[in-house]
Structures are given as structure tokens and as C-alpha cells.
Amino acid sequence: MPGEVSAEVLQVTSATSPPASPPRRNPSLADVAKVAGVSSQTVSRVVNGHGNVVAATRERVLEALQAVGYRPNAAARALATGRSRALGVLTFSVSRLGDVRSLSGISAAASRAGYSISLLSLREATTTGVDAGIAHLTGQDVDGLVIIEAEVLDSPVFSVPASVPLVVTDAVASQRYPNVDTDQAAGAALAVDHLLRLGHRTVHHVTGPGSSRAARERRRAWEGALRSQGRPVPSVHVGDWSSASGYRIGRVLAHRPPGEVTAVFSANDQMALGVLRAFHEAGVDVPGDVSVVGFDDTAEAGDYWPPLTTVRQDFEGVGELCVSLLLDQIQHPGPVSTRTHRVPVQLVVRASTAPPRA
Amino acid sequence: MPGEVSAEVLQVTSATSPPASPPRRNPSLADVAKVAGVSSQTVSRVVNGHGNVVAATRERVLEALQAVGYRPNAAARALATGRSRALGVLTFSVSRLGDVRSLSGISAAASRAGYSISLLSLREATTTGVDAGIAHLTGQDVDGLVIIEAEVLDSPVFSVPASVPLVVTDAVASQRYPNVDTDQAAGAALAVDHLLRLGHRTVHHVTGPGSSRAARERRRAWEGALRSQGRPVPSVHVGDWSSASGYRIGRVLAHRPPGEVTAVFSANDQMALGVLRAFHEAGVDVPGDVSVVGFDDTAEAGDYWPPLTTVRQDFEGVGELCVSLLLDQIQHPGPVSTRTHRVPVQLVVRASTAPPRA
């Protein structure tokens, strides 16, 4: 029990229980068959659109279906066919924005394909937790599995039964599984190039936690973009994705000697928001004194103050691609390529970037 | 990265079975039983912790379990027991923040109780869509159903089979189902009282879409709080929860005669963010010229500029309470009260509110 909840009774209705028949059992194919005067197999055929059923029979079956309120029993179907038409999704934070949007894409794509989603979100990526989670989901008879932000899989400890098709996002350098990810490197390069082209001498970077592969890739690409143009590479500032960590870092940046920091690339929008707040507090003008670029293009980024220039990720696209790869594996079993599929990004220029003050 | 990792599952398989046995089939209770030299029923008892099994036997069974890599087949179990240990969640926007956080709470609580989540997110709340969704989920053999933001259920068209325990959030005026919701009225009252106590003459309101019950309740409470203190009730401004709509409204508010608008209560944080941006653009000082209060306390609200005073909702608490009510119904079938459970809120005072300029 999650504890103290003040409850106010608005209205108490005695539950709507008509003089109902006690056998609460759901109607089965056999029940429908009896009503329609056919065999249950014929009903099955109608329900699944299989085989040829003559129009008159189909009509009668459809009526009976309607009459008894038949709903197929997924468990029985799964048991008989060995397929569940369900996809498992394992995630480590339903609260992180990107994960959620990927989940949304997965959900939509799965739904479109007639698959349902079995969701398991683990608080922490402990060995036992992940193992249990995988066991749980594969035991649930999922036809396939998506693991979001699957950095833990880098650890050799974890394994997924080879019989279950699997796609991961934001995952393993070791490339053991098919992998879908935003084109992190291209995004970071877009951000840096944009700032350099505006005339900034170099770009400071607020990175995400080292445990995140996305953070590492963005950081590497940031560094690469600077180096390839012969620019100095300032030391990075490590945040944890939260706006609070961005604020903390922003306060540090704001108190550097004037002119030292003229451009900041934050590895996500939330940290950029924190940086902006710190700059406002310190009287640093954005983009007058410092330009700021984010990453993600969250729904609110355009209404930050100032509106944030950022790199738009197609999270939903990532989710959809995961599902599409998974369905492909399910329909065409066999060896799969473990290549990484890159989802393109896009730079959205708003008001937080400008040429440096002369 | 040490990439050479052989999956345990594969090892075991190749060790147990002669050279090439293609049976893709997962090991069943019977397989384990054969290895352990007992009946499958005994294995079942060990797996489920039922009945009394003598230590020696249990030991042998546990070893066999390990050896063949048994994973229970959820479909078969559901078919045999009539229970799936899964909860269905129907939602209409995995992208909306509150819904996601509730989902997170649901997921955590369900997981703790050994239940998995079957997720279905509908893009739109059309009659057919919802009906299909409900059918889909109940057909999935969920033991219970949570509907998030279930405003559609206000329509008498929708019905859920009485056999499926159901809890809804943010739902029906008609009170046909057990209901969990944030204490919207208390939250709005907190916001308004805070502003009035600071000395503001009245409070303007940016409301959510009329289709949202949460929006309607907040609006009603805002109006009630003003009236109860004999304050004038300005006309409301209707947004759609997005920061963009807040911005649009903020531009209107910013251009009112000076002194007319000194306090704004926005029905969520995102719209408040948009209002803030509009005020910044127009040179309206917050909180000097106008105070702004939001609702939700999103993770970023404390790093808005200025940091936003807002009403904190316990979304996770809502989710957990949903699950707890649901499990209660599942374990104790029978008539249920359709009362509304209110989850308390909390005012978080930050820097966006201050007494009006003298």
C-alpha cells in the first residue's frame, strides 16, 4: 500500500450487479459454435479469416459471435500456435523523455501490426534485475523483445535466449544484437559546425553521464568536430541529463573570464535549460554573450528563454524501426545482421545561437 | 569490450542434447520431470512453491530445472488457471508527461506485485478505437485494467465487461468505476490562495482543453477560490497543455494595460513556460510585474527562468494507488465502491511569484 491517501467519497454506488448468472466464464468458440449450429473449427476460421467459408455460414457465425459477445482468448491461442502476437519491451526509466517517446513509437508501430506490448521497466540495471526481467518477458511468451537504452547488455553477464528475436536501442559497442539508434555523431557534428560557422572559436560541452553510450558518442563527435577544424578542445563538464546538473555546470561556466566561453553544446535540452537559467542569474546574455545548443528538441525547447537551438531526434522513428526490424526477424527467422541502424537527425535553429560579440 | 560471450542457454542446450537436435521448443515441465525422475506435477509444485515436497526431491528438481533452463510458459499457465498475472493499461498519449509518470508508477507497483503490464496506447479516443482496445486487452487475459485519462468513458457508449476489474484515472463524472485522481481542486486552491495572500487582487487563469476533466476541475476550483474571497473572476484563456499554446496566450496577456494582469495561474507547467517566454519577449518582468504559478512540478520547473512556483502532483502515487486498488479487486472479488480516491498535492514556492508592485 503506497500509504497515506486522503480519500474523499464523492459517491458510493452499490456495484452494478444485475441478477447475473454465476458462471462468469468468457464465451468460447464452442459456445459460439453451438449457437450458430456449426463446429468450433468453422467459427475459428471465420474469426481468423482463414479458409473458405460459404457466405451463409459466415453470416450465421458472425451473428452468433455478436450475440454471445465472443472475445478470443489470447492465452489459448498462444498455447496452440506457439506465438503470442506480443512484443516485450524492457526499459530502465519510463521517466526519461527519450525512452518514453521511443516507447510511444514502439507502441504505435506494434499496435498497427496487431501486436500488443508487454512492458517491464526496471528501476536499476542490476544483474539479477535484468536477468529476472528478461526471464519474465520471454516467459510471457513474447514473440520478440526490444530493450531500450540497453547499456547493461555491454556486460557479458547478460544473455538472452537465442530463440527470442531481439532489438536494442542505444546499446552495446560489442554489437551482439541488431541495434537502432539516433545518429548521435551526426547530431553532435551539426551542433558544433553550426556554432563554428557562426564564428565561435571553440565550443564547450556539457556531456551526459559516462555510463550512457549516447553521451559518449556525442562527446566523441563534439571533440572530433573541433579537432578536424583545428580548434582547441576545452575540458568537458559532466552532467546527469537533469536540468539541475545543467544549472550547476552553467554557474561554473558563467563565472569564467569574459570571452572565454562563447558557445556551449549541451548533450540534451534539459541540461541546456539549466545552463540558461544559470546564465540568466549571472547576467550572461544568450545569445549575445554565449550561444547555447541543446540536443533532443523536446516539445518545450521552442519556448525556452531564449528559444533553444537544438538537434532534433526522431525518437518515435527509433521505436518504429525497432518494431519493424523485430517483425522482420519474427517473420524471417535465421541469422540476423547485428548492424546498427542510424536514424537521422536535424538541426533546429532558434534564438539561442548567434555570432560571438565582436 | 570483451565481446566473446557465449550465452549460457546455448551452452546448456548443446551439452544436453546430442549433436544437432533442432527442437526449438522451450523445455517444458515434462522435460524437467524426465531429467529429475519425477512427475511433472512435482516439478510444478517446486516451481510454484506449492504443497510439500521433501528436501531431497526438491533438490533434484531444482538441479534439473537449472540444467534444462526451464522457463514457465505464461500462456499455458494462464490457460490452466484462468489468471494471467498481467494488468492491462490503456492510455491515450504516452507522450503526455503526467500519463507517463502515472504509467511509471503503475509499472513499478505491478512489477513489485509480480504482475506484468500489457500496454496499449491509443492515438485517439474514437469509439471504435477504444472498444477495440478494451477488447484487445481483455482478450489478452489481463487480470485487471487501468485506463489513464479515461475521459472517453464519460460516454455511455463504452463498456467494459463486468468480469474485468477496472480502475480509471482522471475520469468519469458519472462515477461508474473506481477512480484515482490527483486532488485537482485542492491544488488549484493552493495556487490561488498563495497568490491572493501575496496581495494580488485577482488571478488570471490559463486552462487546459475543455475535454479534460483535470482542466475543468482546476478551473472550477480556481473560480471557486476567487469567488469565496469576493474577488473578480477574469475570463479564462484556453490552451491545449502545450507550451506553444501558453506562449500564444502569454502574448495576449502581456499586452493588457499595465497593472491589469498581476497574477497568472496556469493549469500546467508547460503552458506556464510558454507564458514566461511571452512575458520575457514583451519585457514583462516575472515576478516583478506579474506572478506565475504552474501545475505539475515537472522535473524542469525548478530550472525555468525564473524558477516556477507550482503545484506538485504525485503521478507515481496515482499509478501505485491504481495498481493497489486493482489488486485488491482481483484478490477480493465482489461489489466495489466507485468512489474517487484523491491523491494529495503540494505547493512548491519558487521564484516566479511575489507580491504585486505597489
Added chain:
DNA sequence: GTCGGCGATGTTAGCGCGAACAGGGACCGC
């Protein structure tokens, strides 16, 4: 007129599991 063929429907046999019951051995009290 006979036969082959085919489309429509019915029958059978499990899928893997657990509930219910059936047995059989050890132990108890007297």
C-alpha cells in the same frame, strides 16, 4: 454414368500447465 477433384465443414489431437483426486508409505496412538 462414373470418376476425379475440389471446396466446405467436421473430427481429432495436442499445445503446457495446474486442479482435483488417487495411491502408497511412514508414523502415530492405543
Added chain:
DNA sequence: GCGGTCCCTGTTCGCGCTAACATCGCCGAC
């Protein structure tokens, strides 16, 4: 030493569905 009682374990059966096969009846070809 005997019946009763428990405890442990095995057997049977069916959950609802579908795959595979069996059957039936109709048609056209020769």
C-alpha cells in the same frame, strides 16, 4: 500390531484454441 492419518508423489483431465487430417457433397470431364 492395527487402523487411522498425514505427507508426499503420481495420474487424469480439461483450460480454449488451432493444425492436420477426414469427410461429405457437388460439379464437370470423359
